[in-house]
Amino acid sequence: MLPAPLLPGETLSGEIRLDRVAKAFGTTRALQDVSLVAAPGRFVVLLGPSGCGKSTLLRVLAGLEAPAAGQVFLNGRDAVALPPAARGIAMVFQSYALFPHLSVAENIVFGLRARGTPKAERAARLARTAEMMGLSGLLDRRPAQLSGGQQQRVALARAVVAQAPICLMDEPLSNLDAKLRAEMRREIRALQQRLGITMVYVTHDQAEAMSMADQVVLMRDGRIEQDATPAELYARPATAFAASFIGTPPMSLLRLVPGAQGAEVAGAPGFTVAPSGTAGATLGIRPEEVAPTDGAGLPVRVLAAEFLGAETVLACAVGDGAEAMQARIPGHHALPAGTALRLRLPPALHLFDATTGRRLPEPVRETAFA
Structure with missing residues (x-):
């Protein structure tokens, strides 16, 4: 038996649960059997490439799209039939959606005015929120008179002033430059922790996901590829896709073939590198976990070297050039194309099924292996 629907105006705790949600647009299946749980006060990031379904999932949560199948629960209550205004959710859009003819103050309290919040309460909430967001001196300005970062703060303030326990963000930093994005990442995370709200944040930027989230939901083709903490997603990717999507540079994926002593690259x-039974699997290697060695190591040939200041990223061809990989080495290394190297591999290996892409048990690396 499903829980009773939410009552209009009922306060939510911020818990979110999706149960086998599906959504299609014509013949395109945008969401397929999506289930996840977000505990109250969690910062959840929906991460993935364009077209993976993350924005559609956010719109289903907000009530802007109705799921074709499945259930959406807020605070344990069924919310599928509720309109957006009755869900107790605030939303920050990619475009900020500020009214150009209204002042900063009027933009912030627009939603409160529309809901009929008393004037005195509106003024009190505005004062508290403006001080929290560093906007107190800008309340009389129009959006066109603000910088990109200030406009972003106004959009955030409009969500905060609503005092909703759940806040949805759809790529809110994509219009900002790299330096300002980094600053706003820290501000948004600090704000979420200070308010204790549940935040669901959509992005295709793994740096945003890894630096901000308590929980990363990596999506692919309308499905959840992996739902984990940032640390787990990085250390134990569940699939080859997750391994190749997370990391800068991403994990190198190499084919293993049968050899005289076991599985070879x-x-x-x-x-x-591994027991014979793993031949045919895919080997994953983090670029930062390899290092040049004078001893036994994987033979590679440098294709290009990219100096980034604190480190050098090498693009390499493995052995006879059948496979390619990258290595991230601290410091400056001026290595011309064609330079032959040997790379020491890490003791822990990531193995993936070549057909399904799913993670395989870690092999035991014996001394006979390189």
């Missing part, structure tokens, strides 16, 4: 005969 394709293109590097004699370089055995």
Whole structure:
């Protein structure tokens, strides 16, 4: 038996639960069997490439799209039939959606005015929110008189002043430059922690996801690829797609083939890395976990070297060139194209099924392996 629907105006705690949600637009399946739980006060990031379904999922949460199947629960109550205004949710859009003819103060309290909040309460909430967001001296200005970062703060203030327990954000920092994005990431995270609200944040930027989230929901083709903490997503990617999406540069994926002593990296005969039973699987290697060595190591040939200040990123061909990988090495290394190197691999290996892409059990690396 499903929980009773939310009553209009009922206060929510911020808990979110989706149960097998599906959504299609014509023949395009935007969401397929999506289930997840967000506990109250969590910062949840929906991450993935364009077209993966993350914005559609956010719109289903907000009530802007109706799911074709499945349930949306807010605070344990069924919210599928509720209109957006009755869900106790605030939303920050990518475009900020500020009214150009209204002042900052009028933009912030617009929603409160529309809901009939008494004037005295509006003024009190505005004062508290403006001080919290550093907007007290800008309340009489129009949006066109503000910088991009200030406009973003106004959009955030409009969400905060609503005192909703759930806040949805649809790529709110994509219009800002890199330096301002980094600053706003810290501000949004600090604000969410200070208010204790549940925040669901959509982005395609893994740096935003990894630096801000308590919980990352990585999506692909309308499905959840992995739902985990940032640390777990990085250390134990559940699929080859997750491994290749997370990390800068991302994890290198190499084919393993049968060899005389066990499974070898394709293109590097004699370089055995795992037991024979893993031949045919895909080997994942983080670029920052390899290092040049004078001893035994994976033979590679440098294709290009990119100096980034604190480190150098090498693009390499493995052995006879059948596979490609990257290495991230601290410091400045001026290595011309064609330079031959050997790379020491980390003790922990990531293995993925070549057909399904799912993670395989970690092999035991014996001393006979390189």
